[in-house]
Amino acid sequence: MEYRQVEDRVIVTGLQDFDIKQTVECGQCFRYIKLTDYNYIIVAFGKVLKIVQMSNQIIFYHTKVEEFENIWIPYFDLEKDYDTIKQNLSAKDEILRNAVSYGAGIHILQQDVWECLISFIISQNKQIPHIKQVIQNISERFGEKICTLEDCDFYSFPNVEQLWVATEEEIRQCKAGFRAPYILDACQKVLSGEVNLTQLSSMSTEKAKNELLKIKGVGPKIADCVLLFAVGKHEVFPTDVWVKRVMEYFYFKEDTQIGKIHQFAADYFGSRAGFAQQYLFYYARDKKIGK
DNA sequence: GCCCAGGCACTCA
């Protein structure tokens, strides 16, 4: 990968195994606007980024090399060797080979832990457009305005202190529904220090998961999503209904308990289970497998 | 109008 700054944008060339559409739309993040299949606006870490991907280069608009290196390289995980991961998974069986080939440009994002936590608390019993709407409502109401771009106003996701001033009623007005008290419980436990989000990455995966499970409204699935998409624990295997369906469809051929699926994933995919989950999920959802 | 959606908490055996 090579990159250089031209005016207010960074032009990246030689980037293999990365596709902005697949990375953004494989269900791991919710703050993006799709302009076309290769043109997205993304909000993260208090920044607004426009990305245009072409055959041989990617342009990151409204940024500079320093910000690109400090924020966007880690966020998009641009320096990891995905080729080795994909080869390893593809070698396991034909199912994975097809799934990896189908989502060959997926990267697992390294998102902000707090925003990721609240986003996945909101995600339960909701579909992606609803989740995006609630997060946007919360950002507009409690975050700070970043800028106006393409005639849209963009707001940062509120930090813990900014969200803690909200009442349950105000959060419900953002269409969060029964999840509003869960969000406040997360604020309270993080502010009081009962749950330490900044130390998660240095904890063992099991300890980090137990830390997240202290929060009301956070169960195994949501904890795993936070661990995978924000903490960098790439061996976890978040198992939602889609992943459950695709695993049953391809591997078990019958209704299977989550615990059994987790055990299989740990044994079979090992330390790369999280990557396998993303390829399988994207493959299953796009092809509506098992539905 | 009814049912369900990218889970979880709560209840009851």
Next chain:
DNA sequence: TGAGTGCCTGGG
């Protein structure tokens, strides 16, 4: 321990 049920809300 494990299974069953309700939940805000919007869309099909």
